[in-house]
Amino acid sequence: MKALKKKRAKGFTLIELIVVIAILGILAAIAIPRFANVTTDAVKATHNANVATLESAANLYIANVGTTAANGKTxxxxxxxxxxxxxxxxxxxxVIGSTTYDGTTTYSITIGANGAVTVTPAAQ
Incomplete structure (x- = not known):
């Protein structure tokens, strides 16, 4: 008489699946907030680059027309x-203070009497 061989089931146990799901949940909880910060940092970097470009353009304008002629220009x-x-x-x-910009507002540039350039909103 042949001895009955016990068939071993292939696959993962419920405990193994729960452990894997828990690990994936922990990794997601760590990674998602980091990606949210990347977007915020990119928006701030874009804003600061825009402000620097606008200040440079205003300073070139002042250099070409003179401080007196540039006074009050926008x-x-x-x-x-x-x-x-x-x-x-x-x-x-x-987001600057309590103001969140929606991408439709343009910057404001003002040149003062002494050649001071003011860009609004200012760099962060």
Whole structure:
């Protein structure tokens, strides 16, 4: 008489599956907030680059027309003079204080009497 051989079932046990799901959940809980910060950091970096570009364009404008002639001029004047193609829009999702920008507002540039350039909102 042949001895009955016990067939071994192939696959994962319930405990193994629960452990794997728990590990995946922990990894997701760590990774998701890090990716959210990447987006926020990218928006701030874009904003700061825009502010630096606008300040440079305004300073070139001042260098060409002089401090006295530049007094009181705005971003529109700088665009009209050809130092900027257009005023960029403030990046969508930028949060400054209690204001969250939606990507439709443009920056404001003002040149003061002493040649001081003010870009609003300022770099963060």
């Amino acid at each position: 971003g529109t004047d700088i665009v009209t003079a050809g130092f900027l193609k257009e005023l960029p829009k403030i990046p969508k999702g930028l």
